[in-house]
Amino acid sequence: MHYPIIVIGAGSGGLVVAIGSAKAGKKVLLIEKGNYGGDCTNFGCIPSKSTIASAEAAHTLRNSKKLGVEAQVDQFNTQPALQRTRDIIQKVRSEEEPEVLAKYGIDTLTGMASFVDSHTLDIETEGGTTIQVTGDTIVLATGSYPVKPKIEGIDSVRYYTNETIFGLSEVPKRLTVLGGGPIGCELAQAYHRLGAEVSLIQHAPHLLMREEPESQEVIEEVFRNEGINFFVQHEPMRISEKDGELSITYCDKKTSEEKTCTATHLLVAAGRLPTIEKLNLEAAGVKTHGRGIEVDGYGRTSQNHIWAIGDCTGRAPFTHMAENAGRRVLYNLLVPRFLWQKEKDPWNIPRVTFTDPEVATVGLTEAQALEKYSPKKLAIYQFPFSKLDRAITTGRTEGFVKIITKKWSSQILGATIVGPRAGEMLLEISTAMYGKIPLRKLANIIHPYPTYSLAIRKAADMWFSQTILPSLKKLTGRK
Structure with a gap:
């Protein structure tokens, strides 16, 4: 069988390429070795955040007294919470199964793919048979797997x-x-x-x-x-x-x-490590580095017709990163070469750890900024949630907003937010960085009161009060 486009891996990035290509009228084969939907749907984001939501409910009940609500809570039946997680996995995965993908015109094969040469693949199916296919363009989106540490026993x-x-x-x-x-x-x-x-x-x-x-x-x-x-x-x-x-x-x-x-x-x-060992990349002439498959800014490997996205490249192993790379590769596959898009600001990648409170970061940390810039050219503005009215009303004062900028221009180099829904708050900073909007302009945006996002405006206010105002006082001789 021959296909214009073959995608290996039905995770977030692979699905973007496969569905988008099919919608554009391309004949697509999607190969997946296990559960469709990839790591995020089956093992990562979806089940973990479902479990975290149930855990947060239990924690809120136990600690309701802190908000003035007396409750008698001795024990919980948590089995329904674990079943709820499995139900949510199934619900999300049901929209990514082969039957649904077939409605887009996508052919699917379940099995382990390996290269025979740069255009030919052998797929070992679940039934033990081997099917050989060829493709003009091949996209690798094979994800990653958990590391087993070297520990005795x-x-x-x-x-x-x-x-x-x-x-x-x-x-x-x-x-x-x-x-x-x-x-x-x-x-x-x-x-x-x-x-x-x-x-x-x-x-x-x-x-x-x-x-x-x-x-x-x-x-x-x-x-x-x-x-x-x-x-x-x-x-x-x-x-x-x-x-x-x-x-x-x-x-x-x-x-x-x-x-x-x-x-x-x-x-x-x-x-986690990239899932690439069984692909037989050597047979295809695809180069790897210490962290995964080597790609250029467009998403191409060392073979121009073979592309790679997501965790298998060893770069920023996040679902949103894989989706973004998938969209870029999809666009590049569908338009003329002179219109191709290249990755921009590879360090401007948001990430969120969904502890409670959440930890959300984008761009450079303070230590990374100091490696690139002189301390005299940097400014750091940090506003604690202990002084934020919204946090005081909810009893969640343990967080903060920290923003790192170039001192005089207030160009944002990075930010960290720790607090409830920090991941949602981070988007304002990410948008500003993407659009090259300096921090000082965020101070002019009206933020609703009382909200957690007001902490960003409070941090932005510091550019004038801590950087500009002292300099003006020196110039004018005022104290």
């Missing part, structure tokens, strides 16, 4: 990843989480709020190591207050299991002291 014990834990029918009694990144922190807090006793082991000095130190401090303080046990700068050494009880030995990297905790369940959240 891990192959001989039961453990879960984000790809398997949402299949549980009951909340773990005692859960140990290996990894303090976004996945580890989100699920540690969610399952703790649903009733699990949680311990989190992180090899690095802090949780959420990619984020600003202030963000790390807020999340760590929240975890302490909620009773989540976490151990930073600790390295897992050995894992064993006896009679359904897991024993995890870990080492304090500062003192070399070994400690042990026990658990009924173990969640490994040690990062």
